[in-house]
């Protein structure tokens with residue numbers, strides 16, 4: 001518990017409070033449109049109140065009267081400036097109020113790292129970008145580690161390798177991401193290790209321009225040995241044409257954007273949903289859902305932590321459970337029914353996703369501010385029923 005003298009908390013502390021299920025009030029003072037676009041959420045519920053900052057300035061008494069008493073108040077804004085002012089006002093009026101350091105920008109760039117305890121033949125780490133629902137992985141055998149779908153904050157991965165004492169020997173992207181900027185090409189270059197992706201994803205699907213990044217080819221049946229472990233590549237086009245899944249030691253399935261814990265990856269982010277949905281069906285039903293039910297599925301995203309998060313803060317499940325829990329996606333009677341279901345359940349297509357694919361192909365180089373703007377909000381890589 002924070003004491004009355006504490007005036008700020010970090011995003012890591014907020015994450016821990018949510019994970020522990022603590023009772024607190026989140027006071028969001030951003031504008032209406034910012035609030036609607038992206039909220040702080042977590043596995044456990046907490047109360048959120050939205051009162052824009054300008055209302056505190058215009059009518060402080062009225063605004064303060066709308067803040068319920070009796071709980072610690074965590075105040076958040078975009079960058080941590082106006083929330084600092086509001087937290088100050090509340091403290092002067094007797095509230096136990098703290099400012100979230102760095103605001104939504106810091107929350108968006110915060111990572112939780114967990115080791116998957118039930119996996120023992122390799123060391124498996126899930127690197128969770130909590131606010132966006134992006135999941136990356138490090139898999140380590142005999143001191144040799146591979147990364148799958150690392151995000152652009154590459155220090156997360158180099159710090160982990162240093163902390164846990166392994167050497168990163170290769171980097172894989174399951175596909176050309178549309179929702180976030182990959183850290184793969186940059187990190188591979190810095191470390192002098194190979195970066196792998198499927199060549200079909202090295203052509204921007206809207207621009208039809210080839211990628212300028214350096215990469216090595218993945219293909220169906222590709223294998224890679226690291227330490228005593230083996231990774232096998234399975235080509236599963238549908239979300240993208242070059243979408244790959246990776247099966248490590250015949251047991252751990254990194255599905256990228258195909259099978260999620262809740263729902264399934266959408267087929268339309270390349271602008272060709274009609275054409276790609278039937279391909280998606282073939283990949284899922286002929287290549288992935290035929291694997292043993294005890295296979296552990298590690299996806300590239302979650303959509304809703306309260307539905308998909310495990311008590312230890314990780315996100316994965318067995319293939320058998322996923323099939324049972326998502327009958328419309330994974331027990332579809334026919335290709336036609338599946339295609340119709342998918343195309344009638346598409347969420348909005350965020351316009352910035354076209355640019356993010358350009359960045360991941362090396363066709364556009366953003367500065368930090370632009371990168372942050374492109375990555376605002378949660379991923380929307382699954383069908384609408386996941387959110």
Ligand SMILES: [Fe+2]
Nearest residue numbers: 178179257381
């Ligand atoms: Fe995605």
